[in-house]
Every structure is written in structure tokens, then in C-alpha cells.
Amino acid sequence: MGTTSIWLAGVGGQGLVLTTRILTGVAFREGWDVKATDVVGLAQRGGKVWGTVRFGTKVHSPLISRGQGDFLLSFEDLEGLRWMEFLKPAATIIMGRDVIFPNRVLLEKEEYPDNVVSQFRAQGFRVTALPTKTMAKELGNARLANTILLGNLSRHLSWQLESWEDVISQNVPPKTIEGNLKAFAQGRKLVFPGESPPEDRG
Amino acid sequence: MSKTAVMSVNQAIARGFWEAGGRVATSYPGSPTVQIMESLLDYPDMTSRWAINEKVALEVAIGASIAGARSLVSMKHVGVNIAADPLMTFTQVETVGGFVLVVGDDPGLSSSQNEQDTRFFTRFANIPLLEPSTAQEAKDYVDEALVISEQWGTPVIIRLTSTLCHSQGVVQLGQRRDEPVEGFNEDQARFCMLPPYSRDQQHFMQQRMAALRELSEVSPLQQYEESSNLRCLIITSGISYQHLQELGADVSILKLGMSYPLPVQRIGELAALHQQVIVLEELMPFVEDELKAAGLAVEGKRYFSFTGELTPDDIRTGLIQAGVIPSALTSAAEDSHVVGRTPILCAGCPHRPIFHILKQAQAVVIGDIGCYSLGILEPFEVLKTNLSMGASLGMIQGVALAQRMAGNVKPLVATIGDGTFFHSGLSGLADLVNTRENITLLILDNRTTAMTGGQMTPTTRDFVKDEDLTGINLPELLRAFGVEDVQVVNQFHYDKTRRIIVSAMEHQGLSVIIATRPCALNFKLRYPHYYVDSDLCISCRQCIAVNCPPISMRAEAGTEEKRSFIDPDMCVGCSVCSQVCPVKAIKSSRSQEV
Ligand SMILES: Cc1ncc(C[n+]2csc(CCOP(=O)(O)OP(=O)(O)O)c2C)c(N)n1
Ligand code: SF4
Ligand code: SF4
Ligand code: SF4
Numbered sequence: 006m007g008t009t010s011i012w013l014a015g016v017g018g019q020g021l022v023l024t025t026r027i028l029t030g031v032a033f034r035e036g037w038d039v040k041a042t043d044v045v046g047l048a049q050r051g052g053k054v055w056g057t058v059r060f061g062t063k064v065h066s067p068l069i070s071r072g073q074g075d076f077l078l079s080f081e082d083l084e085g086l087r088w089m090e091f092l093k094p095a096a097t098i099i100m101g102r103d104v105i106f107p108n109r110v111l112l113e114k115e116e117y118p119d120n121v122v123s124q125f126r127a128q129g130f131r132v133t134a135l136p137t138k139t140m141a142k143e144l145g146n147a148r149l150a151n152t153i154l155l156g157n158l159s160r161h162l163s164w165q166l167e168s169w170e171d172v173i174s175q176n177v178p179p180k181t182i183e184g185n186l187k188a189f190a191q192g193r194k195l196v197f198p199g200e201s202p203p204e205d206r207g
Numbered sequence: 208m209s210k211t212a213v214m215s216v217n218q219a220i221a222r223g224f225w226e227a228g229g230r231v232a233t234s235y236p237g238s239p240t241v242q243i244m245e246s247l248l249d250y251p252d253m254t255s256r257w258a259i260n261e262k263v264a265l266e267v268a269i270g271a272s273i274a275g276a277r278s279l280v281s282m283k284h285v286g287v288n289i290a291a292d293p294l295m296t297f298t299q300v301e302t303v304g305g306f307v308l309v310v311g312d313d314p315g316l317s318s319s320q321n322e323q324d325t326r327f328f329t330r331f332a333n334i335p336l337l338e339p340s341t342a343q344e345a346k347d348y349v350d351e352a353l354v355i356s357e358q359w360g361t362p363v364i365i366r367l368t369s370t371l372c373h374s375q376g377v378v379q380l381g382q383r384r385d386e387p388v389e390g391f392n393e394d395q396a397r398f399c400m401l402p403p404y405s406r407d408q409q410h411f412m413q414q415r416m417a418a419l420r421e422l423s424e425v426s427p428l429q430q431y432e433e434s435s436n437l438r439c440l441i442i443t444s445g446i447s448y449q450h451l452q453e454l455g456a457d458v459s460i461l462k463l464g465m466s467y468p469l470p471v472q473r474i475g476e477l478a479a480l481h482q483q484v485i486v487l488e489e490l491m492p493f494v495e496d497e498l499k500a501a502g503l504a505v506e507g508k509r510y511f512s513f514t515g516e517l518t519p520d521d522i523r524t525g526l527i528q529a530g531v532i533p534s535a536l537t538s539a540a541e542d543s544h545v546v547g548r549t550p551i552l553c554a555g556c557p558h559r560p561i562f563h564i565l566k567q568a569q570a571v572v573i574g575d576i577g578c579y580s581l582g583i584l585e586p587f588e589v590l591k592t593n594l595s596m597g598a599s600l601g602m603i604q605g606v607a608l609a610q611r612m613a614g615n616v617k618p619l620v621a622t623i624g625d626g627t628f629f630h631s632g633l634s635g636l637a638d639l640v641n642t643r644e645n646i647t648l649l650i651l652d653n654r655t656t657a658m659t660g661g662q663m664t665p666t667t668r669d670f671v672k673d674e675d676l677t678g679i680n681l682p683e684l685l686r687a688f689g690v691e692d693v694q695v696v697n698q699f700h701y702d703k704t705r706r707i708i709v710s711a712m713e714h715q716g717l718s719v720i721i722a723t724r725p726c727a728l729n730f731k732l733r734y735p736h737y738y739v740d741s742d743l744c745i746s747c748r749q750c751i752a753v754n755c756p757p758i759s760m761r762a763e764a765g766t767e768e769k770r771s772f773i774d775p776d777m778c779v780g781c782s783v784c785s786q787v788c789p790v791k792a793i794k795s796s797r798s799q800e801v
Contacts, residue, residue, distance in 0.1 A: 052550035
């Protein structure tokens with residue numbers, strides 16, 4: 006099989022590193038060669054973070070070339086937008102709706118874009134935008150947002166449910182396993198008519 | 208089938224050391240290699256620890272090596288500068304237990320102050336260099352390095368780069384081998400590096416390098432793949448090799464696993480078979496220049512930048528330019544302007560009130576390196592210099608002297624964190640104690656090395672009393688150094704702290720202020736959140752100038768008028784914004800509840 010490339014984008018503190026690790030672990034468990042990376046840098050202090058997961062029969066580079074990404078998992082609207090040029094035409098974007106103002110927006114020197122979903126659509130990407138933050142809170146733990154996203158991504162990958170559940174259980178804090186599995190199941194179920202978003206400000 | 212696992216290159220280095228019978232591992236934290244020690248700490252049967260700085264880390268590993276233990280020390284590229292003094296002389300010593308120094312370079316400066324290329328140290332210090340390109344190789348090369356070290360009595364450097372350090376791949380797991388420790392066999396000729404002994408060691412080193420050159424010519428670490436057309440040979444190493452493979456170009460490739468000393472003869476032979484030879488290397492033309500000096504017609508930096516990381520896209524562009532691959536149409540989405548995202552101090556960060564006060568006081572601040580380097584960025588912009596760890600304490604003396612000569616006598620302030628102070632600030636302070644200039648030193652004692660992920664400092668132990676290690680009491684230490692004017696503040700008492708800083712800035716000579724509040728992130732400090740009473744808010748934006756992630760101006764529903772708003776999920780209740788609001792519009796949710 007050729008290589009499938011997934012780009013993950015978010016802000017420091019959103020748990021992107023753990024999500025990358027889970028995704029990498031499931032790909033490996035499903036028998037693929039896999040390469041991944043996450044770029045943290047000064048991200049602990051609210052900077053941008055991004056990661057990649059690439060799997061296939063034989064994968065060399067952990068990095069994705071421009072125009073080569075198959076999927077984008079966006080943890081924060083603006084951060085999703087930032088990496089658009091790395092996606093294939095008609096790539097699939099799964100967004101967990103969240104807005105975290107960057108410094109220049111806090112300081113009123115720049116505006117936060119209010120049309121992220123329509124910008125994605127205008128480029129011909131297939132977008133699923135999920136209110137993961139609200140959903141996670143309803144499940145009782147804001148940290149579950151990323152697992153809901155993973156659940157939705159799992160609809161597009163022909164991997165066994167068991168692999169997902171095992172790897173998630175091995176990687177999250179023991180007390181949160183049940184919540185995470187529930188969140189994953191919710192994300193996996195979610196399908197919107199024509200994959201259109203339930204709430205779009207754009 | 209043997210067991211496999213997915214791990215990062217950093218984790219694979221740790222695993223490799225454990226499997227190879229490693230005994231003593233040391234490190235000083237710095238991106239991109241922090242995770243090596245974090246993983247080492249999880250392995251049994253060996254001693255792994257953080258040191259106070261890279262020099263001490265290296266010295267501990269040297270001591271363990273000469274007493275017969277397999278040793279590893281890891282650090283970021285600039286750490287080698289700190290450790291360079293012992294390293295340059297240790298390389299003359301014939302090592303006993305295998306000794307490997309793992310260094311993380313940072314092409315692209317993703318979290319560093321410079322982009323220096325560690326490969327030059329290997330030539331400078333007569334040390335062989337290994338460069339893995341995957342997690343599997345990282346694990347294997349640690350073993351190779353220890354074997355080379357013991358066989359030729361040499362330290363070995365393994366060089367990694369940022370993207371490589373964090374890249375993950377599949378690794379075959381092995382068992383740990385037992386490598387017994389001999390203990391220290393006294394041998395002055397071997398370990399006392401003064402003439403006449405060190406004179407002899409020059410010859411030892413020269414012979415060692417000659418032997419290593421021969422090894423490099425035949426080593427299986429140098430992998431050659433031949434193309435059918437023998438048109439172009441690309442010489443590369445590290446992560447660049449993996450990126451190159453991804454392009455699937457029809458070229459011969461010599462992948463250097465050992466890139467110093469170079470297998471010059473073999474490269475000459477391979478070059479003769481090809482029409483074009485290109486060196487693909489990140490940063491400086493280290494390999495290219497050496498091959499040119501050997502009289503080979505090679506190209507490299509003509510096509511690839513000397514700065515920044517070389518991504519698969521950069522490599523493709525360079526090879527198209529070199530005529531090696533045809534230009535390809537890429538159909539990527541257009542690059543549109545997306546608002547940047549710079550790092551920002553966490554909600555509740557103890558550095559925030561200090562910067563706010565220094566800005567109000569229009570202080571001239573000589574900065575240092577840590578989370579508080581963010582005081583360089585808007586909106587504070589109060590730090591006027593940033594160089595290397597600990598440099599502020601020496602630099603401030605020089606700035607004060609020259610300012611006096613320029614007739615420009617103003618109070619000067621330095622900010623330094625506890626981590627940086629103990630790493631390399633103590634000697635600067637000892638020299639500063641008797642200054643007659645007006646210098647105020649703020650030690651931002653957040654009880655941790657926050658920037659690199661929250662490793663302990665001597666004041667962590669003083670703060671977390673249940674640790675079984677003794678800490679260092681900073682005020683006592685300063686008084687023992689002879690500093691007379693020492694003040695200790697809780698910087699979340701904004702007005703009091705401001706008065707103390709302002710009066711220290713008026714005091715001639717050295718004043719030291721220790722700001723004692725701990726790092727909010729690493730100690731998970733969280734109190735009931737604050738909120739804006741929008742009936743009281745006059746939209747003056749004083750709270751915005753405090754620059755805390757939860758605070759922004761938002762338009763109220765149905766109006767144009769913006770009021771301050773605090774995101775209750777993000778606020779950790781440090782109270783600073785409420786103390787700067789002129790109309791007391793920011794209130795604690797604690798008082799709301801009662
Ligand atoms: C020689 C060297 N080693 C390591 C680093 C990586 N590094 C950057 S800041 C820092 C220490 C920060 O600790 P501290 O001074 O306590 O400030 P904090 O981040 O806690 O505010 C380190 C180790 C470096 N820049 N230079
Ligand atoms: S990690 Fe700690 S010291 Fe660094 S910005 Fe966050 S709260 Fe401040
Ligand atoms: S400082 Fe107070 S009055 Fe001024 S904008 Fe902030 S909340 Fe409103
Ligand atoms: S109280 Fe104010 S300054 Fe402190 S964390 Fe909350 S919003 Fe930030």
C-alpha cells in the first residue's frame with residue numbers, strides 16, 4: 006500500500022502529543038510500517054504544535070510534503086487553517102471546533118478569522134466539523150475532545166475497533182479509560198448529512 | 208519473531224544504552240534531547256540523573272568511564288559549549304568504559320538561540336561521529352558507539368537533529384547485556400593530562416584518528432545503494448537520507464552512518480563512477496568542504512540552504528535545480544495569510560507581574576534564557592538582550608561600565624531564573640557583588656527549569672519539602688556571597704512588589720530581589736477563576752496589557768462596544784489582572800460563591 010499521511014494541528018496544552026502517540030500505536034498494531042513526529046518547541050507556552058503520522062508498507066520520512074496530506078485533524082480552527090497547503094486536493098479535514106486566540110488577537114492587533122470552514126470548503130476539502138469541546142464537557146471531561154476526533158477519523162480508516170480500544174486504553178490515565186472509550190464511540194458514530202458541520206460560524 | 212515497538216529516536220537512544228549494558232547516564236535538559244534522560248530514568252539496573260549543567264553532566268560521565276562504566280551524556284548543541292573545556296582534554300585520554308556523547312542540533316531554531324553545527328566539534332576534538340537516521344538506527348548506533356569507544360579508547364559523539372529526535376518509528380527490542388564495571392585502576396600516565404603525559408597523548412590521538420579513518424572506509428555503517436544509470440551520486444546522512452528516499456529519485460546514494468572521519472578514499476572511488484556528486488547536508492557544508500579539500504568535484508550548498516531545516520520539499524526543490532529530478536507540478540492549496548501564533552506566558556505565570564512592573568518602571572533589562580525570555584515579545588518588550596544561559600550577570604557589568612563612559616547612567620536590571628542561575632549564574636554573581644553601579648538583579652525563582660519541561664533545580668527541593676534531597680536556600684546563599692541588599696517577594700502582591708522593585712532601582716550598588724512564586728504549569732496551581740463585571744468595566748484595556756491568555760476584549764451581544772472578558776476555563780485565578788484594573792471590575796468567583 007502507498008503511504009497515508011495524517012497531519013495534526015493544535016495549540017500547546019491541547020494534548021496533541023498523546024493523540025499522535027495513539028494514532029501511531031494503532032497504525033503499528035494494524036501491522037503497518039509507521040513514522041511520526043510531533044513538534045513541540047516552546048509550545049508549552051501556548052505556541053503552535055503540529056504532528057504527523059504516516060503509515061504504509063514502507064515509510065521513510067516522518068514529514069509530509071506540500072500537497073501530500075490525506076487527512077487533517079484540527080484541534081483548533083486557526084491552527085487547522087495554517088497547514089492547508091500540506092493537504093492533497095479533496096483531502097479530508099476533521100475539526101474539533103475550538104478557538105484559542107493567539108497573542109496578536111488578544112492584543113487587538115489582528116482579527117481571528119470567522120470563516121474557517123468556508124475557507125476549507127472553498128479549497129475543495131471535505132470537512133467534518135464537530136463540537137468536540139461541548140461534547141467532551143457533556144461527557145464530564147474537557148480532555149476527551151481529542152478522543153472524539155479520533156473516533157470520527159476511525160470511520161475513514163479500515164482498522165479494527167479492538168486495536169483502537171486497546172491502544173487508547175494503554176495510553177490514557179487508567180481512571181479515564183472508560184470515559185475515553187465512550188468518547189471514541191461517540192466520535193465514531195457521528196455522521197452529519199453530507200458530512201456538513203452542526204455549527205459553523207462561517 | 209523478536210519483539211518490536213514504536214518509539215521516538217530520543218527514546219531509542221535510551222533503550223539502546225540500556226540494552227548495551229549502560230551504567231551511568233547524565234544530562235542537562237535542553238530541546239531537542241530532553242526526552243532521552245526522561246526515558247533513561249525509567250530503566251532499572253543503571254544510574255541516570257540530571258546534572259546542574261552540561262559541564263558537570265559531562266564530567267560525571269567522564270569519571271564513570273575512566274572507572275570502567277559504560278557512560279552516556281546527552282545535551283543540546285549549545286550545551287557542548289559549556290562542556291567543551293573538559294571535552295577537549297578528555298579526548299586525549301584513552302577511555303576505559305565506553306563513552307558516548309549524544310547531542311541534539313536544532314536546524315531551523317525551533318527552540319534555541321543559535322544554529323551551531325556540532326559536527327565541527329568532532330573534527331576540532333578528534334572524535335568520531337555517528338549520525339542515525341531512524342529510531343532503529345539510533346538504538347543500534349548507541350551500541351556501535353560504545354564498542355568503537357572501547358576498542359579505540361575514544362569518546363564518540365552521536366549527533367541528532369530536532370525533527371529526528373522527535374520522530375517515531377518501529378524498533379526491534381533486544382535484551383540487556385551485562386557489562387561488569389572494572390572500577391578505577393590508577394594510572395597517572397593515562398589520566399593525568401599534563402606534560403609529559405599529555406604530550407604523549409597527542410601521538411595517541413593522532414594514531415587513533417588514523418585507525419578510525421580506516422574503520423570509516425570499511426564500516427558497514429556507510430551504506431551504498433547504486434542506481435542503474437550511474438548518473439548522480441548523493442552523499443547524505445541523518446534525517447535527510449529518509450527525506451531523500453521519499454522522493455524516489457533514480458540516484459545512487461551513499462548514506463554516511465559515520466560522518467567523521469569521512470571515508471574519503473571510498474567516496475573518491477564512487478565519485479569517479481558518476482557524472483555528478485551532490486552532498487545533501489543540513490546547516491554548514493561540513494562534508495562538502497572536506498571533500499573539496501580532498502580534491503573531489505562535489506556540489507552541495509549551491510542547491511541547499513546553509514540555514515534552517517531541509518524538508519522533503521526543500522530537497523526536491525534543490526534536486527530540481529541541480530537537474531537531478533524533473534520539475535513536478537504540485538497542486539497544493541494556496542498559501543493564505545494566517546495570523547501567527549507566538550508563545551505566551553501561561554495563565555497564572557509568576558513572571559507576568561514582574562514584566563508588567565518592569566514595563567511600567569521603564570526599566571532597561573538585561574535578559575537571560577528561560578520562559579522569561581518571552582519578556583522580549585509584545586506586549587512587554589522589556590528584555591533588551593538575550594544571549595546564552597547565565598550571560599546576563601557578566602553582561603550587565605559591561606553595559607554599566609560602558610554606559611558610565613557614555614555619560615548615560617541609568618539603573619540597570621537583570622532577570623534570571625533559578626535554573627539558569629544555578630546552571631551558570633553563580634560565577635557571574637560572585638564577580639558582581641562588589642559593583643558600585645546601580646544594578647538590580649531579579650532572580651525569578653519559580654522553583655523549576657520550566658522552559659524545558661519542569662526539571663528540578665536546587666530550589667525545587669527547598670520548596671517541595673518532602674523531597675529527600677536537601678535544597679539550597681537562595682537568600683542564605685546570597686548573603687553568604689556577601690550581597691547586603693536581598694529582598695524576598697511574593698510577586699502576586701502586585702503593589703508591594705512594585706514598590707520593592709522601584710526602590711531597589713533607586714539604590715546604588717547591587718540589589719537582589721528573589722521572586723518566589725512557583726511555576727503555575729508545572730506545579731499545577733489553580734485557584735477559583737476571576738471574571739469581569741461588565742457593568743463596571745470601562746474598556747480601558749489595562750488588563751489586556753497584563754497579557755494573559757484568558758483575557759480578551761469581546762463585543763457584547765448586539766452591541767459594538769467591547770468589554771473585557773475572561774475565559775473561565777483558562778483562568779487559574781492568580782489575581783494579577785484584578786490588581787491592575789483601575790475600577791475593580793475584575794472579581795474572584797470565590798467571593799461570588801459565598
Ligand atoms: C547551554 C544551554 N543548555 C540548555 C539550554 C536550554 N534551556 C533554555 S532555558 C533553560 C533553563 C530555564 O530555567 P530557568 O532559568 O529556571 O527559567 P524558567 O524557564 O523556569 O522560567 C534551559 C535549560 C540552553 N538554552 N542553553
Ligand atoms: S511553564 Fe511556568 S514559568 Fe513557564 S510560562 Fe508557564 S507558568 Fe510561566
Ligand atoms: S482593566 Fe478593568 S476596566 Fe479596564 S478593560 Fe480591564 S476589566 Fe475593564
Ligand atoms: S486571574 Fe487574571 S491574570 Fe490571573 S490567570 Fe486569571 S485571567 Fe490570568
